[in-house]
Amino acid sequence: MVGQRKGKRESLIVGKARHRPQKSRMLSKARLLFWENGYRGTSMKDIAEASGCKPPNLYNFFSNKEEILFEVLREEMEQILSPIRHLEEDDSTHPTDQLRMIIQSHLEVTLSFRRSGKLLFDVELESLSRKKREEIKGMRDDYDRIIRRIIRRGKDRGCFSNVDEKLAGFMIASMITRTRIWFHPKKGVSVGKLGEFIYQFVLEGLGKRVS
Numbered sequence: 001m002v003g004q005r006k007g008k009r010e011s012l013i014v015g016k017a018r019h020r021p022q023k024s025r026m027l028s029k030a031r032l033l034f035w036e037n038g039y040r041g042t043s044m045k046d047i048a049e050a051s052g053c054k055p056p057n058l059y060n061f062f063s064n065k066e067e068i069l070f071e072v073l074r075e076e077m078e079q080i081l082s083p084i085r086h087l088e089e090d091d092s093t094h095p096t097d098q099l100r101m102i103i104q105s106h107l108e109v110t111l112s113f114r115r116s117g118k119l120l121f122d123v124e125l126e127s128l129s130r131k132k133r134e135e136i137k138g139m140r141d142d143y144d145r146i147i148r149r150i151i152r153r154g155k156d157r158g159c160f161s162n163v164d165e166k167l168a169g170f171m172i173a174s175m176i177t178r179t180r181i182w183f184h185p186k187k188g189v190s191v192g193k194l195g196e197f198i199y200q201f202v203l204e205g206l207g208k209r210v211s
Contacts, residue, residue: 023061026051027075030068039069039127070132073125077139079109081146088146095154099202102147104195106176111183111191144169154206161207172202 029050033042044065048055062068083105087098125133147169154160175198183194 022051022053026053026058026061027068027072031072034069034072039065066128066132070128070136073128073136074139076109077136077143079112080106081139081142084146085142088149091153095150095157095159096203098150099154100195100199102150103172103176103199103202104192106143106173107179107195107198108191110176110180143173147172151206159206163206168206171205172198175202 026047030042030047033046033050037046042065044055044058047065047068048058051058058068062071084102087093087102090098093101125136128136144166148165151160151163151165151168155162155165179194183189183191185191189197
């Protein structure tokens with residue numbers, strides 16, 4: 001009996017792993033369609049066709065279209081938060097290094113979703129139920145808290161001037177997010193160079209110059 005239960009658990013794990021690429025593809029196609037046609041202008045049928053499957057197949061992974069939108073938004077926020085969560089309690093790394101890290105990491109994620117995520121956070125967040133909307137907003141709050149902690153740490157160490165850390169955090173996040181509207185590699189600026197430019201620009205705004 002124990003062996004049977006173990007075998008079922010292992011089969012379930014293998015099954016989930018096997019279906020993970022399919023779910024990821026569905027989310028990718030949905031993200032692109034939401035950007036091109038808007039959330040309300042995209043149907044489950046549209047997502048299924050773009051994913052190369054029948055509409056009923058979508059319901060093996062998602063209960064409805066709102067859940068797909070929620071997963072799309074949560075995926076991007078998790079990719080933004082995951083590399084920087086440790087910075088909130090990190091008192092050993094220099095605040096300017098932490099600032100560079102958060103800018104570069106956020107920028108890389110933002111521009112990796114450049115085409116498909118352009119308007120989702122600005123418009124489609126309101127299409128979520130209150131509970132799902134609050135969860136995404138909670139992740140945004142986590143990001144804001146981390147960047148404010150870094151700025152406050154820099155102020156305490158005398159690295160930054162006495163700026164309003166809340167406003168500074170909003171401005172930094174907004175600057176990074178809006179790059180997806182205009183950025184294109186063919187304009188001659190790499191993501192790395194753009195990240196360094198934003199970092200230097202922010203340092204000056206915070207009252208510190210780095211040569």
